[in-house]
Structures are given as C-alpha cells and as structure tokens.
Amino acid sequence: MNDRIIGLAHSGPWHGGAVLKGVAVTILSFAALGTVSALWDNPLFVRMTPVAGWELPALVVLSALSGLYVAVRRPVCSVRRAGIGGVAGFIGIACPTCNKILMLLFGGEFLMMWFDPIRPLISALGIAFLTAASWHEIRARRVDAAMQPEYLQ
Numbered sequence: 001m002n003d004r005i006i007g008l009a010h011s012g013p014w015h016g017g018a019v020l021k022g023v024a025v026t027i028l029s030f031a032a033l034g035t036v037s038a039l040w041d042n043p044l045f046v047r048m049t050p051v052a053g054w055e056l057p058a059l060v061v062l063s064a065l066s067g068l069y070v071a072v073r074r075p076v077c078s079v080r081r082a083g084i085g086g087v088a089g090f091i092g093i094a095c096p097t098c099n100k101i102l103m104l105l106f107g108g109e110f111l112m113m114w115f116d117p118i119r120p121l122i123s124a125l126g127i128a129f130l131t132a133a134s135w136h137e138i139r140a141r142r143v144d145a146a147m148q149p150e151y152l153q
Helices: 016-036 055-072 079-093 100-106 108-147
Strands: none
Touching: 016 055, 016 079, 055 079, 055 108, 079 108, 100 108
C-alpha cells in the first residue's frame, strides 16, 4: 500500500511491525470470537441456536476492523470507541441463549423473542464503532504527519 496515497508518513501505521500486529490480531480475534461464539463445531463451546447466515461475514468484518485498529492505533487513541465496538460486535454474533449472564437477567423467552431479532443491528453497531475508531486513528495520523517538520518526514 502506498503511504503517499493515504497521506501517511513512512513512520506511519503501515510499517512492518504494525502490519504484523494487525494481521495477528485479525487472525486471533477471528479464531477466538468464532470459537467462543460457536460459529463452527468445536469441543469447547456448544451453540444452542442455529448460526444465522450473517454471523460469519460479521465476524470476518469485525476481526478485520480489530486488526486494522491495532495496526493504526496511536499511544493517545480512541480505545473506548474501539472497546464498545468490539463488545457490541461480539454480543451481536454470540448465541443469545448461551450467555449465562443474559439468561439469568432476562430469561430465555425474552432473549429469543426480543434480543435475537436485534442481534444483527447490535453487530452492525459494533462494526460501525470499530470503523469510526479506525477512521479516527487514520485521520489523526495524517494530521500528526502533516504537523511534523519537513526534515523528519
């Protein structure tokens, strides 16, 4: 990816270490969230409701955005926005009746009747928060790069 197209300096987020961290987080979050949500058969977790057709693509997007955020994150960053996005995205793709805390608080009937239909919206909201956090970091890096003296770029 050409750093000048994005408007980032060579010390920007696309240096080797940041890209490797981003790829690692993408792979690990895909594997961990997909396994915990039981989007595929595994010996650790059992899903009590069928996997909807939108959940695996949502997991792919959520994992990719998590990796992007880690790759472009700055020391002073929008962690709260990214955290809300990650949690909302996970709650959106997770099995509604497998969450013990939600089951104790609301009961299975409430979760299946009221919570299950809005899970795609919650997942989309999580993806939107992670997108906003990543976009904020990329824009802030552009400003940081523009503010550096010419001899440092």
